[in-house]
Amino acid sequence: MKFAVLVFPGSNCDIDCYKAVEDTLGEPVDYVWHTATDLSAYDCILVPGGFSYGDYLRCGAISQFAPVMAEVAKAAEQGKFVLGICNGFQILTEAGLLPGALRRNMSMKFRCHDSVLKVVNNTTPFTVDYAKDEEIIIPIAHGEGNYYCDEETLEQLKVNNQIVFTYSDNPNGSVADIAGVSNIQGNVVGMMPHPERAANALLGSEDGKRMFTSILKTWRDRHGAASIR
Amino acid sequence: MLKATVYVTIKKSVLDPQGVAVQGALRSVGFQEVESLRIGKYMEMTLDTDDRAVAEERLKEMCEKLLANTVIEDYRYELED
Numbered sequence: 001m002k003f004a005v006l007v008f009p010g011s012n013c014d015i016d017c018y019k020a021v022e023d024t025l026g027e028p029v030d031y032v033w034h035t036a037t038d039l040s041a042y043d044c045i046l047v048p049g050g051f052s053y054g055d056y057l058r059c060g061a062i063s064q065f066a067p068v069m070a071e072v073a074k075a076a077e078q079g080k081f082v083l084g085i086c087n088g089f090q091i092l093t094e095a096g097l098l099p100g101a102l103r104r105n106m107s108m109k110f111r112c113h114d115s116v117l118k119v120v121n122n123t124t125p126f127t128v129d130y131a132k133d134e135e136i137i138i139p140i141a142h143g144e145g146n147y148y149c150d151e152e153t154l155e156q157l158k159v160n161n162q163i164v165f166t167y168s169d170n171p172n173g174s175v176a177d178i179a180g181v182s183n184i185q186g187n188v189v190g191m192m193p194h195p196e197r198a199a200n201a202l203l204g205s206e207d208g209k210r211m212f213t214s215i216l217k218t219w220r221d222r223h224g225a226a227s228i229r
Numbered sequence: 230m231l232k233a234t235v236y237v238t239i240k241k242s243v244l245d246p247q248g249v250a251v252q253g254a255l256r257s258v259g260f261q262e263v264e265s266l267r268i269g270k271y272m273e274m275t276l277d278t279d280d281r282a283v284a285e286e287r288l289k290e291m292c293e294k295l296l297a298n299t300v301i302e303d304y305r306y307e308l309e310d
Contacts, residue, residue, distance in 0.1 A: 057295070065295070094298065103301060104247060107246075108247065148301055150300075
């Protein structure tokens with residue numbers, strides 16, 4: 001299984017994502033520059049955190065038009081796994097690959113600390129190694145993580161089981177305590193907390209590891225099933 | 230050449246934490262009459278066209294595509310010669 005970690009000017013969690021894949025899974029992983037126009041070699045695309053294009057105008061607003069984003073849309077369409085973390089989540093919402101938007105934190109403060117998340121949906125390719133409603137510790141680090149969607153969209157998210165993670169103690173004012181959502185198909189997930197920063201006990205938590213093992217497990221299950229036919 | 234001014238604000242239905250903070254600051258220094266306050270973005274640009282109809286259409290497209298995120302923001306624009 002092959003992973004791509006996208007790199008935009010201003011990404012700063014790309015190395016963490018790369019290391020998390022390398023150390024947790026040992027599967028091949030490449031950095032892919034934002035100007036790339038072909039992602040066909042990759043099975044999973046990680047859109048990392050940071051301040052792409054300086055977060056000018058809005059977080060993710062300019063990145064959504066980077067050449068590589070058309071390829072990300074294509075990969076999502078093909079059912080490949082796409083995970084946006086923090087700024088990556090903002091980019092995916094701006095690009096319309098995920099519903100909603102991220103606003104300034106209610107407190108107007110940049111919040112950087114551990115957060116307790118509840119795994120609401122453990123059936124996505126990114127969460128199968130967690131138990132439903134399990135509480136995990138994953139750090140957050142953002143000033144604009146206040147998730148918003150209108151009531152109609154929120155109903156849809158609930159009906160379609162698109163709420164993947166919620167905060168146990170809402171740090172930013174997000175609607176319905178939402179920390180992460182998926183698209184309807186479940187192959188695109190965005191989240192403000194950083195699982196790649198919780199991939200080693202030395203960093204305070206290993207709870208993020210299972211996101212990566214979930215991806216590999218799901219891919220193996222699907223790949224194995226496909227090759228038998 | 231036309232001069233365009235674009236205003237982008239957070240939708241009325243969406244909480245604007247910055248606006249709330251500034252409103253609170255104004256009230257705390259004695260401006261009790263501030264009922265509500267919303268912070269937005271102001272952009273000015275010159276357009277290389279004299280056709281107002283075309284300019285308006287293009288501006289709308291710019292706002293929808295990039296300048297505003299219509300999930301949380303409203304926009305309006307003005308055109309002058």
